[in-house]
Amino acid sequence: MTSSPTFSHVVFMTRRFEEMKAWYMNVFGAEIVHGDPALAFLTYDDESHRFAIANLDILKPDAPADSGHGEIGLNHIAYTYPTAADLLETYARLKEQGLTPYWPVHHGFTLSMYYQDPDGNRIELQVESCNSQEAFDYMRSDAFASNPVGVEYDPEDLLERYRNGASEAELTAFPKGSPSPIPEAHGIA
Ligand SMILES: [Fe+2]
Numbered sequence: 001m002t003s004s005p006t007f008s009h010v011v012f013m014t015r016r017f018e019e020m021k022a023w024y025m026n027v028f029g030a031e032i033v034h035g036d037p038a039l040a041f042l043t044y045d046d047e048s049h050r051f052a053i054a055n056l057d058i059l060k061p062d063a064p065a066d067s068g069h070g071e072i073g074l075n076h077i078a079y080t081y082p083t084a085a086d087l088l089e090t091y092a093r094l095k096e097q098g099l100t101p102y103w104p105v106h107h108g109f110t111l112s113m114y115y116q117d118p119d120g121n122r123i124e125l126q127v128e129s130c131n132s133q134e135a136f137d138y139m140r141s142d143a144f145a146s147n148p149v150g151v152e153y154d155p156e157d158l159l160e161r162y163r164n165g166a167s168e169a170e171l172t173a174f175p176k177g178s179p180s181p182i183p184e185a186h187g188i189a
Pocket residue numbers: 009011076078124
């Protein structure tokens with residue numbers, strides 16, 4: 001039986017980027033771990049990020065500004081499993097029900113699978129691939145600045161390696177590869 005996941009972070013999409021950052025810094029006492037013109041990652045504890053804020057003015061500049069609530073708001077909520085085994089057992093269980101992730105991506109510090117609920121809300125299921133200090137260091141590195149999205153992987157391949165006895169370290173290792181395109185289903189590309 002797999003262990004239950006715990007809450008990790010929430011990601012918002014906004015056209016009030018500076019105001020949103022300031023609000024979460026003010027209300028939660030959060031600090032910016034990584035910030036660039038398109039994305040900001042903030043935390044208030046030892047989690048690598050508790051909030052991420054995506055700037056639609058940069059990521060989707062051509063969308064009409066007066067489209068009402070539109071794409072503004074929640075992008076996804078993330079939950080962390082204790083082990084890659086838990087994540088992959090969950091992947092296998094859901095796949096048997098016809099539920100598959102729309103984006104399997106390794107973010108460099110988390111091995112992640114993004115799903116959509118029946119309403120289209122995005123849920124990230126993840127496992128950490130390093131400890132929190134290493135995650136902070138990575139998010140502040142040039143490597144992260146040059147690829148803040150991550151590298152896509154094949155969950156079937158990973159499941160097979162898990163079933164063949166690959167270790168946690170092997171399963172959570174950051175794959176080499178070029179930056180993953182952000183799929184349209186993710187809402188910010
Ligand atoms: Fe996330």
